[in-house]
Amino acid sequence: MTTIYEVAARAGVSLSTVSRVLNGKASVNAAMADKVKQAASELHYTPSQKARSLASKYSHAIGVVLPNKNMLFSSHLLFSFEHILRQYQKHCVVAFSHDTLESENEAIEFLLSQGCDGVFVATIASTTKHLQDKKHKVVALSKSELKSGVTGFSASIFEVAAHAFTQLNNLGHNDIALISDNSELISHTNEISPALKSALSRLSATGSASFRPELSVYVGSKDADDPLLDLLARDAAFSAVICTSDALVKLIVSSAKELGMKLPHDLSIIAAHAPDSPLKTSEITLSHSISTMAYSTLDIAKVAASYCLSTFYEQATDESTSKSALPTSTSPIFLDYGSTASFT
Structure with missing residues (x-):
C-alpha cells in the first residue's frame, strides 16, 4: 500500500505539503498542489480514513x-x-x-x-x-x-402551493382554485391554513394575494364528491386549478373532459407536489400532460x-470547500408541460 512518504518523495516536496494538499488546504500554490496530486495519482495513493481522523478532531x-x-x-x-x-x-x-x-x-x-x-x-x-x-x-x-x-x-408544501399560485397569477389568473387532500393546507371546512397564507404573503408583490374560501376544496376521502363539480356548484368563477396529488389531477382532468372543457384554454391546471415527493410529472398516468411545481x-x-x-467543519469556510458554491436555500421548480395558458 502506497504511503504518504512515497508521494512526498515522488513529488519532491515535504510531508507537510503533501498533507495540506490532500486535506484540501488552500495554503499551497496551484503548481505545487498539481504536482502532489499527480504523484498521488501515479502511485494510486488512497488516504487512510483512520489516519485522517487521528490527525484531526473529525471522523469525516x-x-x-x-x-x-x-x-x-x-x-x-x-x-x-x-x-x-x-x-x-x-x-x-x-x-x-x-x-x-x-x-x-x-x-x-x-x-x-x-x-x-x-x-x-x-x-x-x-x-x-x-x-x-x-x-x-x-x-x-x-x-x-x-x-x-x-x-x-x-x-414545505405551503411554499409549493404558493409558488404554483404565483405562477398562475403571473399568467393573468386571479380566480384560482385549490383542491387538496392535505389537511395542513385546507381544513375540513375548506379554510386556507395560516401557513399557506403566510407563504403567499411572502411571494405576493402586494402581500394580499390569496385563495378565496369559495374556491378551496378539501377532499377527505376517495368517496368524496367530484371536486370540480363542487366548485362549479358554488357559482364562483375560476380559470385555473391547483391540485396537490396525482390522484386529484387525474380526477380533475377526467371531469373537465366529460364537461367538454378544452384544456388548457378553458381551465389551466398545475400539480403541486409535496417536498417528500421526487420531482416528476403527471404525464405517466395521464393522457393529458400536467405542468408540475415541486422541489428537486x-x-x-x-x-x-x-x-x-x-x-x-471549521475548514468548510476556506477556499477549498467553497469552490463549488453550494447554495444555502432552495425553491420549488416549475416544469411546464403545457397545461397552463395565459388568461385574457
Missing part, C-alpha cells in the same frame, strides 16, 4: 436520518447527498426514523455515539423544537419554519450538504 462521517414513509424520495435524496459529500472527502452513515419522533431521536443519538461529526435529519415533525438540545450537532430539513435555533432549512431532490441535497459542511 456525517450521519443521515431519513423517513421511510416515502422510500423513493429518501433514496433519491441520499444518492445526491452522498455524491456531493464525496467531493469533500466526507462519507455518510445512514439510519431511518421509522416515521416516529422517538425513533428519529434514537437514530440521531446512535449516529452521534458512533462518532459522526454531525447529523443531517429530514424530520418527520412539523416543528424542530424536539431537536433543540442537539442544535449544534444537527442540520434539519423541515416541513415548516425552523424553531428553537436549530440550523437547517425548510421545504438534487437541490435539497446541495443545500443540505452546504449547511452540514459549514456547521460541522
Whole structure:
C-alpha cells in the first residue's frame, strides 16, 4: 500500500505539503498542489480514513436520518447527498426514523455515539423544537419554519402551493382554485391554513394575494364528491386549478373532459407536489400532460450538504470547500408541460 512518504518523495516536496494538499488546504500554490496530486495519482495513493481522523478532531462521517414513509424520495435524496459529500472527502452513515419522533431521536443519538461529526435529519415533525438540545450537532430539513435555533432549512408544501399560485397569477389568473387532500393546507371546512397564507404573503408583490374560501376544496376521502363539480356548484368563477396529488389531477382532468372543457384554454391546471415527493410529472398516468411545481431532490441535497459542511467543519469556510458554491436555500421548480395558458 502506497504511503504518504512515497508521494512526498515522488513529488519532491515535504510531508507537510503533501498533507495540506490532500486535506484540501488552500495554503499551497496551484503548481505545487498539481504536482502532489499527480504523484498521488501515479502511485494510486488512497488516504487512510483512520489516519485522517487521528490527525484531526473529525471522523469525516456525517450521519443521515431519513423517513421511510416515502422510500423513493429518501433514496433519491441520499444518492445526491452522498455524491456531493464525496467531493469533500466526507462519507455518510445512514439510519431511518421509522416515521416516529422517538425513533428519529434514537437514530440521531446512535449516529452521534458512533462518532459522526454531525447529523443531517429530514424530520418527520412539523416543528424542530424536539431537536433543540442537539442544535449544534444537527442540520434539519423541515416541513415548516425552523424553531428553537436549530440550523437547517425548510421545504414545505405551503411554499409549493404558493409558488404554483404565483405562477398562475403571473399568467393573468386571479380566480384560482385549490383542491387538496392535505389537511395542513385546507381544513375540513375548506379554510386556507395560516401557513399557506403566510407563504403567499411572502411571494405576493402586494402581500394580499390569496385563495378565496369559495374556491378551496378539501377532499377527505376517495368517496368524496367530484371536486370540480363542487366548485362549479358554488357559482364562483375560476380559470385555473391547483391540485396537490396525482390522484386529484387525474380526477380533475377526467371531469373537465366529460364537461367538454378544452384544456388548457378553458381551465389551466398545475400539480403541486409535496417536498417528500421526487420531482416528476403527471404525464405517466395521464393522457393529458400536467405542468408540475415541486422541489428537486438534487437541490435539497446541495443545500443540505452546504449547511452540514459549514456547521460541522471549521475548514468548510476556506477556499477549498467553497469552490463549488453550494447554495444555502432552495425553491420549488416549475416544469411546464403545457397545461397552463395565459388568461385574457
